[in-house]
Amino acid sequence: MSDKNQLGVTYMKEKNYEEAAKMFNEAIEENPNDPVAYTNFGNLLAMVGELEKAIVFFNKAIEIDGSIATAYYGAGNAFYNMEQYKDAIEMFLKSLQNNLDESDAYFMLGMSYYQEGQLPHALANLKRAVELNVDDIDAKFQYGLCLAQLEQIDEAMKVFIEVIERNENHADAYFNLGVAYAYKENAKKALHYFDRAIEVQPDHLLAGHGKKKMEELLEN
Structure with a gap:
């Protein structure tokens, strides 16, 4: 140069x-x-x-x-x-x-596939991005989202928990754990994670909506 x-x-x-x-x-x-x-x-x-x-x-x-x-x-x-x-x-x-052969290139390729709705391609590239850079929280979170969208819920939950272990203020990871527990019909656990999302980000509208739904379920 x-x-x-x-x-x-x-x-x-x-x-x-x-x-x-x-x-x-x-x-x-x-x-x-x-x-x-x-x-x-x-x-x-x-x-x-x-x-x-x-x-x-x-x-x-x-x-x-x-x-x-x-x-x-x-x-x-x-x-x-x-x-x-x-x-x-x-x-x-x-x-x-x-x-x-860098994490960022796989991450961006994965995100491009994700935007195009080509989820299996997105998943493979986001997984590679995470393998190449275990500290990339963004890549890890997007990988978790992709797993969830492909209905690999248990795997997605493991990834969201890893995200929270790395960043305890990741409101969207708490929210998505709440969604996963709601999907598994565990309203109590879902409510816990929606509450955590709101603690971190009080204006998290989706978590607020999820919390309300779980409270209604638990009351009935």
């Missing part, structure tokens, strides 16, 4: 986007065939919400070097944020084919 690329990345991390753009621009001018500079510029544009422009830069990087995994990954994120999930899937798959 040229010095200007490195400087640009440093500026980007410092949120000094103007200087970062200047550096990447100079890097491109000095070496118009540098795919890394185009990828960095794409990441910068994506960061400031210029998603369509970002994709132009990622495509340019890919044109120069068809094996640049980070450009595919960047394009995948941009497409995901534009809610173009099919395009996102294609890009994330290409990033993995080009050896970006």
Whole structure:
């Protein structure tokens, strides 16, 4: 990576986007065939919400070097944020084919499949994301949700409990445990977890609704 690329990345991390753009621009001018500079510029544009422009830069990087995994990954994120999930899937798959064997890539691929309603594909990729990074609470929670949607309730519950063990303030994990216990017709346990969700997040409407339903059930 040229010095200007490195400087640009440093500026980007410092949120000094103007200087970062200047550096990447100079890097491109000095070496118009540098795919890394185009990828960095794409990441910068994506960061400031210029998603369509970002994709132009990622495509340019890919044109120069068809094996640049980070450009595919960047394009995948941009497409995901534009809610173009099919395009996102294609890009994330290409990033993995080009050896970006990282938790984030599997997580984003899993989320793209999830948005497309392709739950078995989503599950496989979210599972891989969790295997590669056991500390990724987001990936773990989404994996649990996916299991629940595929009606693998016991497995989902284990995952939600792991999420709570890592983050005792995860209101949505408590809520989903409540839903799972309600599904299993254990109103008492369901109520307990809906209460915990509300303790953590008092404005959790779904948990409030669940709590009311369980209280009515227990009264009858």
